[in-house]
Amino acid sequence: MKIIYSQLKKFLPDLHSDYKKLRDDLTMIGHFTNFFEEIDNEIVFDLDIKVNRGDCLGYYGLARDLSVFYNTKLISPFYQREMSEGQRDLDIKVTTDNVKRVMATKISDLKNNNSPQWLQTFLKCHNTNSINTIVDLTNYIMFLYGIPNHAFDTTKSGENLIWEMNSKFKEFTSLDGSKLNINNDILMINSPDKALSLSFWGGESCAINLDTTETIIEVAVYDRGTVRQNSRQLKSVTEASVRLEKDLDPELVPQAFNHLVNLILENCGGQISSQIFDYYPNKLKIPQIEFDPNKASLVSGIEIPNDFSLDCLTRLGSTIYNLKSKISVTPPSIRKDISIEADLIEEVVRFWGYQKIPTDQPLSFKKTTDITPKEIYLIESLKDQLTKFAYDEILSWPLVTTPTNEKTVITTENSINSEAIYLRQSLIPSLKQQLDQYERFKLPPTQFFEIAKIFYKEGDNFIEKNALGIYNYDSKQLIDDLQKLNLPNNIIDNNFAEIIIDDLPKPDKYIPENKNNNATELTSQIITLDANIILDSKEDPIELIEKYSQVIGPEILWKLIITDIYQDKKINKYRYTFQASYFNTDDKTAKKIHLQAFELE
Amino acid sequence: MDQKLEAIKSQYQTKIAEIKTDKELESLRIELFGRNGLINDLFSKIKEIPNENKKQYGADLNQLKTELEQSLLSQNVSKTEISKLEIRNSFFSLPKVGHLHPITQTERQLNEVFRKLGFSIYNSPEIVTDEFNFTRLNVPKNHPARDMQDSIYIKEPEYLLRTQTSAIEAYLLAQKNKDLPIRTAFPGSVFRNEKVNRSNHFIFHQYQAVVVDKNITIKDLVGTMDLMFKTLYGPDVIVRYRSKYYPEVAPGVGPDMQCFNCQGKGCPLCKYAGWIEMGGSGMIHPKVLEMAGIDPKVWSGFAFGMGLDRWTMAQKNIKDIRTLMGGNLAYKTNEL
Numbered sequence: 001m002k003i004i005y006s007q008l009k010k011f012l013p014d015l016h017s018d019y020k021k022l023r024d025d026l027t028m029i030g031h032f033t034n035f036f037e038e039i040d041n042e043i044v045f046d047l048d049i050k051v052n053r054g055d056c057l058g059y060y061g062l063a064r065d066l067s068v069f070y071n072t073k074l075i076s077p078f079y080q081r082e083m084s085e086g087q088r089d090l091d092i093k094v095t096t097d098n099v100k101r102v103m104a105t106k107i108s109d110l111k112n113n114n115s116p117q118w119l120q121t122f123l124k125c126h127n128t129n130s131i132n133t134i135v136d137l138t139n140y141i142m143f144l145y146g147i148p149n150h151a152f153d154t155t156k157s158g159e160n161l162i163w164e165m166n167s168k169f170k171e172f173t174s175l176d177g178s179k180l181n182i183n184n185d186i187l188m189i190n191s192p193d194k195a196l197s198l199s200f201w202g203g204e205s206c207a208i209n210l211d212t213t214e215t216i217i218e219v220a221v222y223d224r225g226t227v228r229q230n231s232r233q234l235k236s237v238t239e240a241s242v243r244l245e246k247d248l249d250p251e252l253v254p255q256a257f258n259h260l261v262n263l264i265l266e267n268c269g270g271q272i273s274s275q276i277f278d279y280y281p282n283k284l285k286i287p288q289i290e291f292d293p294n295k296a297s298l299v300s301g302i303e304i305p306n307d308f309s310l311d312c313l314t315r316l317g318s319t320i321y322n323l324k325s326k327i328s329v330t331p332p333s334i335r336k337d338i339s340i341e342a343d344l345i346e347e348v349v350r351f352w353g354y355q356k357i358p359t360d361q362p363l364s365f366k367k368t369t370d371i372t373p374k375e376i377y378l379i380e381s382l383k384d385q386l387t388k389f390a391y392d393e394i395l396s397w398p399l400v401t402t403p404t405n406e407k408t409v410i411t412t413e414n415s416i417n418s419e420a421i422y423l424r425q426s427l428i429p430s431l432k433q434q435l436d437q438y439e440r441f442k443l444p445p446t447q448f449f450e451i452a453k454i455f456y457k458e459g460d461n462f463i464e465k466n467a468l469g470i471y472n473y474d475s476k477q478l479i480d481d482l483q484k485l486n487l488p489n490n491i492i493d494n495n496f497a498e499i500i501i502d503d504l505p506k507p508d509k510y511i512p513e514n515k516n517n518n519a520t521e522l523t524s525q526i527i528t529l530d531a532n533i534i535l536d537s538k539e540d541p542i543e544l545i546e547k548y549s550q551v552i553g554p555e556i557l558w559k560l561i562i563t564d565i566y567q568d569k570k571i572n573k574y575r576y577t578f579q580a581s582y583f584n585t586d587d588k589t590a591k592k593i594h595l596q597a598f599e600l601e
Numbered sequence: 602m603d604q605k606l607e608a609i610k611s612q613y614q615t616k617i618a619e620i621k622t623d624k625e626l627e628s629l630r631i632e633l634f635g636r637n638g639l640i641n642d643l644f645s646k647i648k649e650i651p652n653e654n655k656k657q658y659g660a661d662l663n664q665l666k667t668e669l670e671q672s673l674l675s676q677n678v679s680k681t682e683i684s685k686l687e688i689r690n691s692f693f694s695l696p697k698v699g700h701l702h703p704i705t706q707t708e709r710q711l712n713e714v715f716r717k718l719g720f721s722i723y724n725s726p727e728i729v730t731d732e733f734n735f736t737r738l739n740v741p742k743n744h745p746a747r748d749m750q751d752s753i754y755i756k757e758p759e760y761l762l763r764t765q766t767s768a769i770e771a772y773l774l775a776q777k778n779k780d781l782p783i784r785t786a787f788p789g790s791v792f793r794n795e796k797v798n799r800s801n802h803f804i805f806h807q808y809q810a811v812v813v814d815k816n817i818t819i820k821d822l823v824g825t826m827d828l829m830f831k832t833l834y835g836p837d838v839i840v841r842y843r844s845k846y847y848p849e850v851a852p853g854v855g856p857d858m859q860c861f862n863c864q865g866k867g868c869p870l871c872k873y874a875g876w877i878e879m880g881g882s883g884m885i886h887p888k889v890l891e892m893a894g895i896d897p898k899v900w901s902g903f904a905f906g907m908g909l910d911r912w913t914m915a916q917k918n919i920k921d922i923r924t925l926m927g928g929n930l931a932y933k934t935n936e937l
Contacts, residue, residue, distance in 0.1 A: 027874075030844030032855075035873045050846035225743035299852070299884060299901070301820025342887050346852035349819065350844040354854060357842065362824035363812065365719050368784050371777055372721040387699035395702050396927035398727075398790070398804065410728075412762070413754045416794050417803055423728075423755075434927055439663055442644075443931055445670065447699075453727055462728045462760065473667070474674065 001057060002126045005036075005043040011063035014072045019043055029069050029350050031056060044125045052337040054246025058146025061334060068315045068351055086273040090216065094163040094279050098187050098199075101250035102163060102220035103257040106154065106274035107264055110134070112212045116267070128239070134208045134215060137263045139239070141219075145256040147248055148240035149219040150189070150202055157206035158191045159274075161216065169195040173204040180234050187226050189218075198234070199227050200241035214273070217264065219257040221250045247336035250284055287339050288321070291329045295341065296348040302357055309348045316347060374506035375466055379451050382468060382485070382501070388542060389481050391470065392448040396430035398423060398455075408456040423455035427469025428496050435471060445473035451501065466501040522583060526558055527590040531578045531598040538574055541565070548578065551597045556590070558583040602661045609639070610665050617672045626673065633669055640666050700932040703913045704806050704925065707833070708788040711808055714832045715786040718825070720810065723785045725772035727792075728755055729763045737771040737892045738849040751794040753803065762792035766809040766906050767849055773811060774885075774893035781900060782814035788909070799921045806909040813885065813895065813902035819854065822882060822903035826856055829905075830879070833912060834858065839865070841876065850883025850904060880907030 005022070009015050017025060023033040023045060032048040047062075055061030067074035085105070092104060115123075115136040123130050126143055130136050134151050142148045152161070166186040172195045173179050182188075187199040197203045199222050208215060221244070228245035231237055261272065291313075293306035310320060310327070317332030331338040338344060383393060399420035403409035410423040424430060427450050438446055449470040456463050468487070472478035475494045482489055482497060487504070491497050541562045549560050557580065564577035578598065582590040595601045602610070613633065620626050633639050643662055650658045701709065712722055725733075740747055742758075752761045763769075766789045777783050788808050795801045810825070823842045830840050838858060845855025856879045860871035867873035882905030887897035910925060924930050 023874075027857075027876075028841075028843045030846065032845075032878070033874070035867075052846050052848070228743055298816070299818060301818025340851075340887065342851040342884070346844070349852050354819075354823070354842045354844065357820050357823055359823045359827040359840070359842070361820055362828040363718055363784075363821050365717065366782075366784065366814075368719050368721070368782055369780055370721050371723065371780060371783065371785065373724060376722050376724060383701060383705065387701055389699065391699040392932045393700060393702040393705055394927065394930065395704065395925065410755060413757050414794060415753050415803070417797055430927060437927075437929065438931065441929070441931065445667075446931075455728065462755065464726055464728060473670075476674075 001047050001049050003045045003047060003059065003062060004122065004125050005045065007059055007122070008063060008066070011059060011075055012066055012070070012072055013075060015066065015070065017070070019045075025069060026062075026066075028353065028355065029065060031062065031065070039125045040121045042121065042125050051246070054243060054248050054336065055146060055334045057243045057246065058142070059144050060252075061146055064317065064332075064334070068312060071315065084272060085275045086271075088274045090274045090277045091160045092162075092277050092279075096163060096165050096187065098165070098223040098226040099163045099279065100221045100223065100282070101253050101280040102218055102277070103253050103279075104161070104216055104218040104277040105257075105261060105272055106159065106214065106216050107261065107270050108214040108273040110213050110215065110264070110268045110270040112208065112210050112268055114210075132208065132210055132212075133267050134212065134264060137260060137267065138217075141256050141260040141263070142239065142243065144259070145252055146243055147219060147221065147252060147256045148200065148243050149217065149256065149260060150197055151208050152189075152196060152206045152216045152218075153208050153212045154206075154214050154216055155212075157194065157196050157216070159216065160191055161196070161218075162190050162192070163220075164188060164190060166190070166195070171195070172198065174198070174236075175202045175204055175207055177204060178236075180236065182234070185233065186230050187222060198230065198236075200231060200244050201236060201238050214270075215264075216274075217257075217261060219253050219260065221248045221253060224248070249334040249336060250280060251333040253280075254278075284333055286330050286333055288328045288330050289339070289341055289344060291327050291341055291344050293327065295345050296352070299342075299345050300349050300352070300357060304348060304352050308352065312348050312351045313344060375502060378501060378504065378506050379466060383451060385485055386449050386470070386481075388540070389484070390447060391472075391481075392446070394431075394434050394448050394450050395452065396424075396427070396434060396450060398453065400424045400429060402429070404429065405456070408458070410455050410457055410462055425454055425456050426498060427452060427454060427467050428492055428498055431469045431471045431496060447472040447474075447477075454500075465503070468497075468499045468501055470497045470499075471495055524584055524586065526581050526583050527585070527587055528579060528581045529591065529594045530563075531580065531594065531600060533576050533578070533598055535574045535576065536572075538567075539576070541576070544576060548580075548597060552580065552582075552593060556582050556585055556593060602664060603658055606643075606661050606665050609643075610668060613639075613669055614672055617669075630673060633673075640669070702925075702930075703917050703919075704909055707909050707913050707916075708806075708808065710832060711788070711829060712786065714829060715784075715810060718784065720784040720786045723769060723773055723787045724789060725769045725787075727763055727790060728760060729768045730760060731758055733771040733775075734761060734763055734765070734768045737775070737889065738765075738767050739886050739888050739892075740848045744848065753792050753794045763789075764793060765791050766807040767904065770809065770811050770849070770904055771889075771893070774813070774889070774895060778894045781895070782812075784810075784812050784814075786810040797923060799923070802910070802922050802926065804926060806913075807906050808909055809904065809906035811885070811902065811904045813890070813900050815900060817884070817901045817903055819852065819884060819903075822854060822884065822905065823856075825903075826882060826905050829907075830856070830858065834861075840879065845881055845883070847881050847883060849886050849889050850881075851886045853881065853883035854905075855879075855881055856905075856907075880905065882906070 019036050023036055026033045026047060030050060034046045036043055036045045049056045063074055090104060090106060112132050112134050115130050115133045119136050119140060120130045122140060123136055128139055138149050138151050165184060166182055166188045167184055169182060171179055172182045188195060189197040194205050195203060196206050224245045224247055227241060231241040231245060293309040296304040296309045313329055314320060319330040321328045329344055397420060399415060400422050401419050403422045404425040409425060412421050415421045449468060451468050453464045454467045472495055478495060478497060479489060487499050490499055545560055549557060559581040561579050562576055563579050566575045580594060616629060631638060647655060647659060735747060752764050754761045766787055769787045769789055773785055791805050791807050792803055795803050797803060827840060830838050840856050840858050843855050845853045847853045857876035858879050859865045860868060860875055860877050862868050862870040865875040867875045871877050885902040885904055890897040890900060910922060
C-alpha cells in the first residue's frame with residue numbers, strides 16, 4: 001500500500017520524523033515499509049500491511065497507530081457538516097445476509113468534470129488512473145478510510161438498486177470492459193433488469209462519465225468471506241476486493257459516507273435529492289476483554305510499567321473499566337483484530353518496542369524427554385555412513401512427470417507445473433535423471449544417494465514412507481556397501497538400489513547416548529604418545545581411529561588422531577602414525593596401555 | 602551403437618580378456634583412459650560428427666566408456682592386483698569423500714545447536730489435512746491469511762501438501778500434549794503452488810523450533826533465535842526484532858537481518874530497506890494451544906521458523922534455485 005507523507009501529516013500535524021526514521025518506525029510497529037520515493041514532489045512510502053489489519057489499508061487507521069507510537073495528536077478529518085437530505089426515500093432492497101452495512105443517497109444536478117490537480121497527483125501516487133472527479137473522489141475516500149464505495153449513474157442504472165446473491169444474470173461486464181461469467185454465489189448490486197456491479201468491482205452498464213448529472217453514492221461493508229470467495233472464483237483482484245475481504249469496521253461507514261458526499265457536493269455542485277439510506281441490521285458487538293496489566297511484563301520477559309500498558313490501550317481508543325479489582329478493556333471498533341487478552345498484550349509490547357528486549361539471553365540447557373522419532377536417528381546415521389563410503393547426497397523433485405505404478409499413484413489436483421503432477425512412488429527415476437544430468441556434464445564416474453519420502457495410495461489412504469535411493473557406477477561396490485550397512489540387497493538395474501527405511505529395524509544403537517555428558521574432572525596431566533603401525537593395505541583412517549579408540553577405551557583416552565600416512569613403495573606397505581592422548585592416569589600406565597593397544601610390545 | 606564404436610569395443614574387450622598381469626592392465630588403462638587415450642580422443646572428435654547424429658553418437662560413446670571401464674575392473678586377474686590398481690590410481694590424489702547436500706549441512710548445523718539446548722528433532726507427514734495445515738494454526742476457512750500460501754492440493758479442500766513447517770508444530774502439539782514441557786526443532790520440506798524458474802520453486806526447505814513450558818517469554822524467544830542466527834551467519838550479524846503478524850502466534854515477532862550487501866545503507870538486494878526479512882516467530886497463540894488440548898493458562902511457548910534455501914544458495918554462491926533440487930549440483934571429488 002502506498003502512503004503519501006503530506007497526506008499522513010493532515011491526520012498527524014505534529015509528525016516531524018524524517019522519512020527514513022518514519023520508514024523504520026512503521027516497520028518496527030508491524031507495517032513493513034519497503035522504501036520511499038518521490039513522485040511529483042510528494043514523498044510516497046510503500047508498505048506491506050498485515051492481513052489482519054484491514055484498518056491500516058487506509059490513512060486513518062495507519063495514522064491512529066502512529067499517533068499512539070509517537071504519543072501525538074490525531075486529527076479527525078471527519079466532516080461534521082449536517083447533510084440536508086431530500087424528501088424522497090430511495091427504492092433500495094437488501095435481500096442477503098452478506099451485507100453488514102450499507103449507506104446510500106442520491107445526488108442530482110451534478111456537473112462532473114476532470115479532477116483537480118491535487119486529486120490527480122494523489123491517485124498517481126497510489127498507482128491509480130484518474131477518470132473524472134466523481135470516480136476519483138470515490139477512490140480517494142477508499143484510500144483515506146480503507147472502505148470501498150461506489151457511484152452509479154442513475155440515468156443508466158435507475159434508482160431501484162438491489163443488493164442480492166445473483167440469481168438472474170449469467171454475464172457481467174466490469175468497468176474496464178472485462179466480461180465475467182457469473183453464477184448464483186456472487187454478491188451483486190443489480191437493478192431489476194441489469195447486472196450493475198459486483199461487491200468489489202463496478203460495472204460498465206452504469207459507469208460515471210463526464211456527462212453524468214445524477215448519481216447514487218453507496219458506501220458498504222460486506223461479509224469478508226463472501227467477497228474473498230467471489231474474488232477468487234472470478235480470478236479478479238481489485239483495490240476494493242483487497243479491502244473488503246478484510247474485517248472492516250461498519251461503524252466507520254457513516255464518516256466515510258459523509259466525507260464522500262460532501263466532497264462531491266463541493267467539487268461538482270448539485271444537491272442531495274433523497275433521504276439517506278442506512279441499512280445496518282446487526283449492530284457490531286465489541287468484545288469486553290479481561291486484562292491483567294502485569295501480563296505485558298510476564299510475556300515479554302522485561303519490565304513494562306502497568307501505567308504504560310493502560311495508557312497505551314487508552315490512546316489506542318480502548319475503553320478501560322475497573323470492575324472489582326479486575327480490569328476489562330473494550331477495544332475501538334476499528335480494531336477488529338483485537339479479541340483476546342493476548343492481542344492486548346501484543347499491542348502493549350509493540351508500542352513499548354521489541355528493540356528494548358535483550359537478545360543475548362537464549363534458553364539454557366534443560367533436560368526434557370527425547371521425543372525424536374527413531375527413524376530420524378537412523379536417517380542421520382545412514383547419511384553419515386554413506387558419505388563415509390564416498391557417496392554424495394542429492395535432492396530431487398518429489399513431483400514427477402510419469403507414475404511408476406498408475407494404480408497407486410497420488411496425483412495433485414492443481415499443480416501449476418503441468419509437467420510434474422504425480423507424487424513420486426520411487427526414488428530410482430529421480431536418481432536416473434540425476435545420472436543423465438551428470439553424464440551431460442561429463443562428470444567422472446560417480447556414486448550418490450537420496451533419502452526422501454515416497455508416496456502411494458492404499459485404498460482411500462495416502463501413504464508416505466522414508467526411502468533410500470542409491471547409485472554406484474560400480475555395481476559390485478554397491479552390493480558390498482549395502483552389505484556393510486546391513487541393508488537389504490534391493491538392487492535395481494545393476495547400479496541402483498532402493499530401500500524403504502521405515503520398514504527397517506530401528507535399533508536403539510542409532511540414538512546417541514547422553515549427548516551432554518562431555519564434562520570431565522581432570523586429576524593429572526594429559527600424556528601424549530605416538531605410535532607407528534605398518535599395514536599391508538590402505539585403510540579408512542576414520543575406521544582405524546574408531547577401532548583403536550575402542551581398544552583403548554573411553555575411560556582413559558582423551559584424544560586420538562592420525563598425523564601421517566606414508567606408503568613405502570619398495571615394500572608396498574603403509575605406515576600410519578597415530579598420536580594418542582591419555583588422561584587421568586600416570587606415565588607408566590599410559591605407556592603400557594599404549595604399547596598393548598597398538599601391539600608395539 | 603555406432604558401428605565404428607562397436608568395433609572398438611569388441612577389439613578392446615578381447616585385449617582386456619587377454620591381460621595377465623597388473624602391469625598389462627595398467628598399460629591398457631592408460632591407452633584407453635589416459636589423458637591422451639583413445640576415449641578422450643574419440644570425445645574430441647565429436648565436433649566432426651554431423652549435428653543430427655551428435656546426440657546419438659555422444660550417448661554411444663558414453664556407453665562404450667562405461668562398458669570398457671567395467672570390463673577393465675572385472676577382468677579376471679587376482680583381486681589383489683585389482684586392488685593395487687585402484688590404490689595406485691587414487692594414490693596420486695587425495696582419497697575420495699562423500700558429501701551431504703548443502704541443505705542437510707545447514708540443517709545439521711542447526712540441529713547441533715538445538716540439541717545442545719535439550720531439543721528433540723521431530724517430523725510429521727508431508728501430505729496433511731486442511732485441519733493441521735490451517736485450522737489448528739488459527740487460520741479458519743476463508744481467512745485472508747490463507748492467501749499468503751498457495752497450496753498444492755491432493756484432494757481439495759481436505760488434503761494438501763504442507764505449505765509450512767508450522768503444520769509439523771500442529772502435529773507435535775496434538776501428539777505430545779501430555780509430554781510437556783517440550784523442546785523440539787524440525788527441518789522440513791514445504792510446498793507452494795509456484796511455477797519453477799530461476800528464482801522460484803514449488804518446494805522449499807524450512808527450519809522451525811517450538812518450545813512449550815511454563816513462563817516462556819519473548820526474551821527467551823529472541824535470545825534463542827539470535828543464537829541461531831549467530832550460528833549460521835557468525836557472531837557479528839546484526840538482527841532486529843519487530844512486530845509481525847502470523848495467525849498462529851500472538852504476539853508475533855519478525856526478525857530482520859541487516860543487509861550483508863550494503864551494511865544497512867540500502868541497495869537493490871534489500872529493496873533499499875537496509876534489512877532483509879529472515880522468517881517469522883512469536884509466542885504460540887492461546888487458541889493454538891487450546892486446540893491441541895494444552896491449557897494456555899498454565900503453559901506458554903514460542904515458535905520460530907526460517908527458510909533455508911536462500912541462505913544455502915548465498916553460502917554456496919548458487920544463483921539458480923533449481924540447482925538445489927535435482928539440478929546441476931555436483932561436488933568436487935578428492936578433497937579432504
